[in-house]
Amino acid sequence: MKNITSNTIGVVVVTYNRADLLIRCLDAVVAQTLLPTEILIIDNHSDDKTRMMLKEANYIKGDFIDSNEHGKVETLMYKHSKSPVKVTYVFKDTNDGGAGGFYAGMKMAHEAGLDWIWMMDDDGVPAVNALYTLLNVATKRDLLYVNPLVINECNHTELSFGLAGKTDAAYFHDKEIFINAINPFNGTFINHKVIDKIGYIKREMFIWGDETEYTNRVSHSGFKIATICHAYHYHPKRGLKSYNIIPFVNWKKCYFHNSIHVRNYAYINKKYNKSEILKDLIRYTIAYGLRFRFRDLLDVYRYTYRGLMEIWES
Numbered sequence: 446m447k448n449i450t451s452n453t454i455g456v457v458v459v460t461y462n463r464a465d466l467l468i469r470c471l472d473a474v475v476a477q478t479l480l481p482t483e484i485l486i487i488d489n490h491s492d493d494k495t496r497m498m499l500k501e502a503n504y505i506k507g508d509f510i511d512s513n514e515h516g517k518v519e520t521l522m523y524k525h526s527k528s529p530v531k532v533t534y535v536f537k538d539t540n541d542g543g544a545g546g547f548y549a550g551m552k553m554a555h556e557a558g559l560d561w562i563w564m565m566d567d568d569g570v571p572a573v574n575a576l577y578t579l580l581n582v583a584t585k586r587d588l589l590y591v592n593p594l595v596i597n598e599c600n601h602t603e604l605s606f607g608l609a610g611k612t613d614a615a616y617f618h619d620k621e622i623f624i625n626a627i628n629p630f631n632g633t634f635i636n637h638k639v640i641d642k643i644g645y646i647k648r649e650m651f652i653w654g655d656e657t658e659y660t661n662r663v664s665h666s667g668f669k670i671a672t673i674c675h676a677y678h679y680h681p682k683r684g685l686k687s688y689n690i691i692p693f694v695n696w697k698k699c700y701f702h703n704s705i706h707v708r709n710y711a712y713i714n715k716k717y718n719k720s721e722i723l724k725d726l727i728r729y730t731i732a733y734g735l736r737f738r739f740r741d742l743l744d745v746y747r748y749t750y751r752g753l754m755e756i757w758e759s
């Protein structure tokens with residue numbers, strides 16, 4: 446078997462104004478049975494107590510000593526009982542959303558020559574053996590783009606987002622991997638060969654859908670994607686509320702999202718699933734039309750056009 450401990454691993458954690466959650470996430474990262482090589486904290490211009498709490502927790506010193514294309518940078522070696530871990534904190538010049546944050550972290554990690562990049566938001570908590578399990582199974586199975594099983598942090602019997610229509614965590618207990626389905630950017634583990642071939646996240650998307658677009662790009666480029674079923678990532682349960690397309694008729698469901706979501710998914714469908722463009726327009730037309738929300742419906746048409754034409758400015 447390949448020596449997995451020879452791999453270099455960068456953890457990318459994107460944060461914005463959630464200092465308490467960020468510290469919880471970082472504490473779980475440095476508690477891993479297999480330590481990463483580097484942690485990159487990408488701060489989307491927080492204006493809360495993030496820097497103060499990072500300093501109190503000894504993840505940073507609190508003094509910027511450098512800058513790059515993304516913002517101000519501070520680096521230190523986090524003292525760990527096993528071995529020191531490099532911590533790089535980037536305070537972004539502007540908040541360009543989760544997409545911009547992940548773009549910056551992925552680019553920095555890739556340019557540093559790291560073998561693997563482990564991507565997560567600040568509100569996720571990896572189980573103590575998550576990194577070891579991801580690397581071990583991915584290496585054994587020759588997989589380059591994998592994800593842990595994302596578990597509801599308040600109820601470990603169910604999944605946070607669902608996976609391939611399944612919500613019961615027990616369904617995956619007797620499986621090592623689950624092919625062709627992941628909950629991306631919730632502990633997603635990416636080999637540098639993927640980035641070599643397809644590049645970085647599309648930062649223009651800002652938020653909502655950037656992870657879906659990248660995963661589609663990975664799959665369409667010939668890489669297998671899989672969930673590693675015994676690597677766990679704990680996360681709040683998704684709070685999106687679905688609605689009946691036709692009021693009071695339990696037939697089809699839809700989500701009322703904002704304009705950025707509409708734009709981004711129009712772009713994704715144009716690239717990877719053209720048949721969904723018309724279906725989405727029909728769903729929104731019925732749902733908004735029957736509720737007399739004509740201004741919202743016009744907004745859907747406008748931002749669908751922007752997505753199809755790849756117009757990213759607000």
